[in-house]
Amino acid sequence: MIGTPARVVADKLGVPFYMFFTSPWMLLSLFLHLPAIDAARGQGEHRDATAPILLPGCVPIHAHDLPSSMLADRSSETYAGLLAMAMDAATADGILVNTFREGERAVGAAPEGVKLPPVHAVGPLVWTRRPVSDDREHRCLSWLDQQPRRSVVYVSFGSGGTLTWQQTAELALGLEQSQHRFIWAIKRPDQDTPSGAFFGTAHQAKEDTTMEFLPNGFIERTRGVGLVVQSWVPQTAILGHMSIGCFVTHCGWNSTLESVSNEVPMIAWPLYAEQKMNAAMMEVQTKVAIRINVGSKRFITKKEIARAIKRVMEEGEEAERLRQCIGELKDKSVLALSKDGCSTSALAQVVHSWKCTVGKK
Numbered sequence: 001m002i003g004t005p006a007r008v009v010a011d012k013l014g015v016p017f018y019m020f021f022t023s024p025w026m027l028l029s030l031f032l033h034l035p036a037i038d039a040a041r042g043q044g045e046h047r048d049a050t051a052p053i054l055l056p057g058c059v060p061i062h063a064h065d066l067p068s069s070m071l072a073d074r075s076s077e078t079y080a081g082l083l084a085m086a087m088d089a090a091t092a093d094g095i096l097v098n099t100f101r102e103g104e105r106a107v108g109a110a111p112e113g114v115k116l117p118p119v120h121a122v123g124p125l126v127w128t129r130r131p132v133s134d135d136r137e138h139r140c141l142s143w144l145d146q147q148p149r150r151s152v153v154y155v156s157f158g159s160g161g162t163l164t165w166q167q168t169a170e171l172a173l174g175l176e177q178s179q180h181r182f183i184w185a186i187k188r189p190d191q192d193t194p195s196g197a198f199f200g201t202a203h204q205a206k207e208d209t210t211m212e213f214l215p216n217g218f219i220e221r222t223r224g225v226g227l228v229v230q231s232w233v234p235q236t237a238i239l240g241h242m243s244i245g246c247f248v249t250h251c252g253w254n255s256t257l258e259s260v261s262n263e264v265p266m267i268a269w270p271l272y273a274e275q276k277m278n279a280a281m282m283e284v285q286t287k288v289a290i291r292i293n294v295g296s297k298r299f300i301t302k303k304e305i306a307r308a309i310k311r312v313m314e315e316g317e318e319a320e321r322l323r324q325c326i327g328e329l330k331d332k333s334v335l336a337l338s339k340d341g342c343s344t345s346a347l348a349q350v351v352h353s354w355k356c357t358v359g360k361k
């Protein structure tokens, strides 16, 4: 979405201007409708709105689920920049989006009278090539090989997500209390921002071996049941392993698509960007996730963590429904990318139109 200034270059060269949007259609829809939403808002701030934003075919977007760029004062420079970008995006010759029609049925939909640029769903594009094997990968996968089918909870907040010290310790205790096996890609806590690993801390790049931020004795008490790995794990290989039973995720769009593609139901614990919108969509629309209950003061207790894990991991109607929905959604995602699938043909159409333009030049 920040690629819009490239329009000038495209114009100069006389080539069409396309955007590749790496988040879901729901966010793209919000972005493209922003000028209209803004005009309709009147006085007031988006963050104070009591009625949710309704976009065609999407789940209602409540103020508390909006991305932070939309929560900024409407008189601020940040917000003005976002609005200008949204207007530029509307002039694109086309937008490729990393989603698929069966996952987001409303992709491309606009309300009566509103004109959007052509939108092409070409996903889900996820990393499937096996990463170069290294020690860490070997350790994770050989540990998983020894665990029963669908018995392990995989926990990761992506390349950017961080929790506070208190929340990290509480998550550890929640995992322990759930009495389920787990594999946890852990990051050094950050008190200041839920995206600390993206925007703060250069020192995080280096792996620190102490993990003194975990509760006393946690590693010893969970030895054999849990595997804690610092900062990075081979996520798609883990999600594709048959020992994995669910994914505690920040709902970044890559992670969400990787979970769907590997048929792993999710416990949504969104942190920043559009992750709260993704979580709402996964729970309410596609029904392949449950959202973790954020208590008062935005602190999630060990009791709630253990409860959420049990809801997804233990036999019962809810767990079964989640399994069924994720199975169906996965099949549809495979279909979308097959030879005659809708994402494949959408991309083929775009390529065809590009070839025609080149011919005319």
Ligand SMILES: *[C@@H]1O[C@H](CO)[C@@H](O)[C@H](O)[C@H]1NC(C)=O
Binding pocket: 126, 127, 159, 254
């Ligand atoms: C999402 O996945 C792609 C493909 O593996 C990768 O290039 C990109 O950096 C990922 N994005 C984030 C935010 O991690």
